Amino acid sequence: MTDKPQFRLGTRGSPLALAQAREVCERLGKAHPALAEADAVEIVVIKTTGDLVQDRALSEIGGKGLFTKEIEEALLDGRIDAAVHSMKDVPTWLPDGLVVDHVLPREDPRDAYFSPHGNSLADLPEGAVVGTSSLRRQAQVLIARPDLKVEPIRGNVDTRLRKLAEGQVDATLLAVAGLRRLGQADKITAAIPTEEMLPAVAQGAVGLETRADDNRSREILDAIACTESGLRVAAERALLAVLEGSCRTPIAGLAELGGGGSLRVRGLVAMPDGSEVYRADLQGSVSDPTGLGEAVGSELRAAGGSDFFDAITGH
Numbered sequence: 001m002t003d004k005p006q007f008r009l010g011t012r013g014s015p016l017a018l019a020q021a022r023e024v025c026e027r028l029g030k031a032h033p034a035l036a037e038a039d040a041v042e043i044v045v046i047k048t049t050g051d052l053v054q055d056r057a058l059s060e061i062g063g064k065g066l067f068t069k070e071i072e073e074a075l076l077d078g079r080i081d082a083a084v085h086s087m088k089d090v091p092t093w094l095p096d097g098l099v100v101d102h103v104l105p106r107e108d109p110r111d112a113y114f115s116p117h118g119n120s121l122a123d124l125p126e127g128a129v130v131g132t133s134s135l136r137r138q139a140q141v142l143i144a145r146p147d148l149k150v151e152p153i154r155g156n157v158d159t160r161l162r163k164l165a166e167g168q169v170d171a172t173l174l175a176v177a178g179l180r181r182l183g184q185a186d187k188i189t190a191a192i193p194t195e196e197m198l199p200a201v202a203q204g205a206v207g208l209e210t211r212a213d214d215n216r217s218r219e220i221l222d223a224i225a226c227t228e229s230g231l232r233v234a235a236e237r238a239l240l241a242v243l244e245g246s247c248r249t250p251i252a253g254l255a256e257l258g259g260g261g262s263l264r265v266r267g268l269v270a271m272p273d274g275s276e277v278y279r280a281d282l283q284g285s286v287s288d289p290t291g292l293g294e295a296v297g298s299e300l301r302a303a304g305g306s307d308f309f310d311a312i313t314g315h
């Protein structure tokens with residue numbers, strides 16, 4: 001008999017992070033009967049810098065890996081066997097020796113619109129205030145409706161919906177996936193079509209980070225990984241790598257599988273104020289997701305030019 005627990009999962013302590021970790025637990029139990037026993041999988045909650053910062057927009061602090069650094073340290077120290085992450089928050093470049101190549105079946109990648117005003121940004125009155133701290137959402141709101149005002153907003157779903165109810169903002173935007181995983185999808189006014197609001201790279205995907213040489217953990221996770229979701233995330237992260245972006249820069253990307261082994265990758269980069277926007281949309285084969293993602297990234301880089309990229313990435 002092995003001592004319990006047999007598998008340790010590291011995660012942030014937010015309600016969404018815990019829901020994601022529980023989903024991993026459940027899937028592990030179904031795939032491996034030994035891991036279905038009580039306490040066989042331990043969820044280890046780890047506080048990250050991103051959790052401690054409540055009062056300022058994350059985009060102001062900048063820096064990458066705000067939600068992952070302390071968890072990666074636990075992984076490297078062997079205190080946990082795998083880290084559960086929203087792939088959207090995982091930086092482009094990982095510390096040496098760590099990999100994220102197990103992805104759960106992806107949730108809906110779209111952004112959600114919350115407002116008492118109609119079903120889309122188009123229904124908002126002139127000059128209305130949209131609460132979002134995401135530069136990607138801000139840019140696309142202003143591209144669609146230059147008359148709108150965007151104000152930073154933070155807090156959990158309930159806090160934001162209270163601010164909406166109190167009229168502090170006229171609309172707010174969040175990922176559909178988060179609401180679904182929290183069992184609160186009924187609060188969404190409408191999902192925004194991706195033509196209008198291209199999601200963040202890897203939005204809606206939950207990934208598992210492991211030590212590259214930890215074959216035992218990696219084989220255990222093989223049974224719960226979704227190949228298609230992994231391909232899509234790989235394509236989108238390849239796009240991001242070419243642009244050296246993070247989820248705090250106005251970069252969007254979405255890979256979708258078509259029929260007959262085809263893959264479509266769309267990307268967008270913009271100025272935060274919506275004054276400039278570049279889009280790319282390529283079709284290729286699922287056999288080379290990273291090549292297609294890189295091609296979309298390169299097209300965007302060429303379209304924007306170096307002045308534009310220095311401006312948005314702050315280099």
Ligand SMILES: NCc1[nH]cc(CCC(=O)O)c1CC(=O)O
Nearest residue numbers: 086088174175177178203204205
């Ligand atoms: N940056 C925070 C974050 N990271 C992942 C999600 C949502 C769930 C997901 O995209 O998988 C969110 C909140 C949001 O953008 O609404």
